[in-house]
Amino acid sequence: MQREKLFQHRIMPVATIVIAIIAIWYVGAYFMNAPFQRDLDRRANVTSTSIEFFEKTMSQPKPTLPAPHQVASSVFENTFLRKVTSNRSLVYHAGVTLSSTAVGFTLGTLLGILIAVGIVHVKALDRSLMPWIIASQMVPILAVAPMVIVVLGAVNITGLLPKALISTYLSFFPVAVGMVKGLRSPELIQLDLMRTYHASIAQTFWKLRVPASVPFLFTSMKVAIAASLVGAIVGELPTGAVAGIGSKLLAGAYYSQTIDIWAALIAGSVLAALLVAIVALVGKLVERAMGAKPERRLG
Amino acid sequence: MASQQAGFDRHMAENNFSVVSARKLGLTFETGDGPVHALSDVDLEVKKGDFVSFIGPSGCGKTTFLRVIADLEGATAGEITVNGMTPENARKSRSYGYVFQAPALYPWRTIEKNIALPLEIMNYTAAERKERIERTLDLVNLAGFGKKYPWQLSGGMQQRASIARALAFDADLLLMDEPFGALDEIVRDHLNEQLLKLWARTQKTICFVTHSIPEAVYLSTKIVVMSPRPGRVTDVIESTLPKERPLEIRETPEFLAIAHRVREGLRAGHSYEE
Numbered sequence: 001m002q003r004e005k006l007f008q009h010r011i012m013p014v015a016t017i018v019i020a021i022i023a024i025w026y027v028g029a030y031f032m033n034a035p036f037q038r039d040l041d042r043r044a045n046v047t048s049t050s051i052e053f054f055e056k057t058m059s060q061p062k063p064t065l066p067a068p069h070q071v072a073s074s075v076f077e078n079t080f081l082r083k084v085t086s087n088r089s090l091v092y093h094a095g096v097t098l099s100s101t102a103v104g105f106t107l108g109t110l111l112g113i114l115i116a117v118g119i120v121h122v123k124a125l126d127r128s129l130m131p132w133i134i135a136s137q138m139v140p141i142l143a144v145a146p147m148v149i150v151v152l153g154a155v156n157i158t159g160l161l162p163k164a165l166i167s168t169y170l171s172f173f174p175v176a177v178g179m180v181k182g183l184r185s186p187e188l189i190q191l192d193l194m195r196t197y198h199a200s201i202a203q204t205f206w207k208l209r210v211p212a213s214v215p216f217l218f219t220s221m222k223v224a225i226a227a228s229l230v231g232a233i234v235g236e237l238p239t240g241a242v243a244g245i246g247s248k249l250l251a252g253a254y255y256s257q258t259i260d261i262w263a264a265l266i267a268g269s270v271l272a273a274l275l276v277a278i279v280a281l282v283g284k285l286v287e288r289a290m291g292a293k294p295e296r297r298l299g
Numbered sequence: 300m301a302s303q304q305a306g307f308d309r310h311m312a313e314n315n316f317s318v319v320s321a322r323k324l325g326l327t328f329e330t331g332d333g334p335v336h337a338l339s340d341v342d343l344e345v346k347k348g349d350f351v352s353f354i355g356p357s358g359c360g361k362t363t364f365l366r367v368i369a370d371l372e373g374a375t376a377g378e379i380t381v382n383g384m385t386p387e388n389a390r391k392s393r394s395y396g397y398v399f400q401a402p403a404l405y406p407w408r409t410i411e412k413n414i415a416l417p418l419e420i421m422n423y424t425a426a427e428r429k430e431r432i433e434r435t436l437d438l439v440n441l442a443g444f445g446k447k448y449p450w451q452l453s454g455g456m457q458q459r460a461s462i463a464r465a466l467a468f469d470a471d472l473l474l475m476d477e478p479f480g481a482l483d484e485i486v487r488d489h490l491n492e493q494l495l496k497l498w499a500r501t502q503k504t505i506c507f508v509t510h511s512i513p514e515a516v517y518l519s520t521k522i523v524v525m526s527p528r529p530g531r532v533t534d535v536i537e538s539t540l541p542k543e544r545p546l547e548i549r550e551t552p553e554f555l556a557i558a559h560r561v562r563e564g565l566r567a568g569h570s571y572e573e
Contacts, residue, residue: 189403192371196397198390199420207416211407290407291448 104167112175178220182213360530526568
C-alpha cells in the first residue's frame with residue numbers, strides 16, 4: 001500500500017517529466033544536427049535511408065546538440081572510468097569547483113548573518129544598508145567577476161580565494177535577506193514575554209531571535225549554496241583556470257567539444273542538486289533536534 | 300539589603316500593603332484618527348493577597364491597564380505604583396509574572412525548558428532550576444510532561460505550562476490577561492478550579508482580565524467593572540463569597556446576586572447606540 005503510493009505520487013510524475021524531456025531532446029537533436037549531416041552526406045556523395053540518416057545525427061563527434069545518450073556516456077566515462085586525479089575526470093573538476101564553492105558559501109553565510117544582525121539591531125544600518133545590498137545584486141556577476149580576479153591578482157591573491165569571493169558575493173544576499181526576516185520573526189507576545197523578564201538584548205537575541213530564525217536560515221542557505229556554485233563556475237571563466245567545471249565549459253567552447261560542455265553542465269547541476277539536498281537534510285535534522293512537529297505528507 | 304527586604308516584607312504584611320495603587324491614571328494613544336482614550340481617571344488599590352478581576356467589553360482598557368502595571372505600556376496621566384515602585388522599576392526587579400492570552404511557549408523548547416527560560420535569564424543555578432521546574436509542574440498538574448514539546452500538549456495544558464512558567468521565579472504578583480479565553484467551557488471550569496487552589500497554596504496577588512461574568516465572580520475577591528470610550532472603572536465589587544469555593548457555588552443566590560450586580564455595571568457603562 002505504502003509502496004504503491006510512493007510510486008503513484010512520487011516516482012510516476014517525476015519519471016513522466018524525465019521521459020518527456022528526453023523525448024523532446026532527441027527530437028531537438030535530430031533537427032539541430034540534420035542540416036550539418038545533410039551537408040556532409042552531400043559532400044561525400046552518400047545517400048542514406050532515413051534510419052541510417054537518423055543514426056548519423058545521433059553520433060556526430062561534435063554535434064550542434066548532442067543526443068542524450070552521448071552526453072550520458074560521456075558523463076559516465078568521465079565520472080566512473082577515469083582516475084580521480086586525471087585532468088579528464090569530471091569528479092576532479094567538480095572537486096575543484098566544490099572547494100571554492102564551499103569556502104565562498106561559508107564566508108557568504110557568515111557575512112549574510114553578520115549583516116542581518118547589524119540590520120536588526122542598529123537602526124542606522126536598517127535604513128542605510130538594505131538599498132546597497134539590493135543594488136549589489138543588480139550588477140551582472142559576469143561583469144564583476146573579471147574585475148575581482150584582476151584586482152585581487154594585482155595584489156598577488158590568486159587561486160581559490162578570488163573564485164570563492166565571487167561565490168561569497170552571490171551567496172551572502174539570500175542569507176542576509178532571509179536572516180533579517182528570521183531574526184524579526186518572533187511574535188510581539190514572545191518579545192513582550194522577554195521584556196517582562198527584563199531580559200537583556202543579548203539574552204533576547206540568543207534565546208529568542210536566533211532559535212526563531214533557524215528555519216529561515218536553512219531556507220536561505222539552500223538558495224545561497226546553489227548561488228555559490230554558480231559563482232564558483234563563473235569565477236573560473238575569466239581566470240583562465242585550468243581546472244574546475246567552469247574551465248571545462250570554457251575549454252569545451254574553445255574546441256567545439258559540445259558533448260564535453262553538456263557533460264560539464266550535467267555535472268554542475270548534479271553537484272548543485274546534491275549540495276541543496278545536503279543543506280535541506282541538515283536543516284531537517286536540526287529542526288527535528290529542535291522539537292519541530294514531524295511533517296505528515298498529504299495524500 | 301537582605302534585612303531591608305525582610306523589613307519591607309513585614310511592612311507589607313502588617314499594613315495590608317497596596318501591591319498596585321493607581322491614582323487618576325490615564326493613557327491616551329495618538330493615532331492617525333486622533334487621540335484614543337484607552338484609560339482615563341482610573342483609581343484602584345490592589346491589596347496583597349487579593350484576587351482582582353477586570354471585566355468589561357472589548358475596548359474598555361482592561362488589558363491596557365494590566366499592560367501598564369507590567370510596564371508594557373506607559374501611562375500618559377496620573378500615577379501608578381507597583382510594589383511601591385514605578386512600574387518600570389517593578390519590572391526591572393522582576394516583581395510580577397505575566398500570563399498572556401496565548402501560551403507563548405517557545406516551540407523549540409520542551410515544557411521544562413520553557414519553564415526554565417525565566418530562570419535562565421534571571422541566573423538561577425542549575426540545581427535551583429531543576430527544583431523549581433518540578434515544583435511548578437506539580438502546581439499546575441503537569442508532572443511528567445516536562446520532556447514534551449508544546450505541540451504535543453492540548454491548548455489547556457499549554458496554558459497551564461505558561462502559568463507554571465510565570466510561577467517559576469519569585470514574583471508575588473501574577474498578571475493574567477484572559478488566559479483561558481481561547482479554551483472551551485469545560486476545560487475552563489476545570490482550570491478555574493485549579494487556579495483557585497493554586498492561589499490559595501502560593502498566596503500570590505493575582506490580577507486577572509476576563510470578559511466572562513461567571514469566571515470573574517467565581518475567582519475574585521474583588522471585581523473591577525470597566526467600560527469603554529474612554530476606558531474607565533464604573534464599579535468595584537468586593538466579593539462576599541467564602542475563600543473555599545467549589546464549582547457548585549455558582550448556583551447559590553449569593554453568587555447570582557454578585558453576577559447580577561456585575562451585569563448591571565456592565566450595562567450601565569455600555570451604550571448600545573454605536
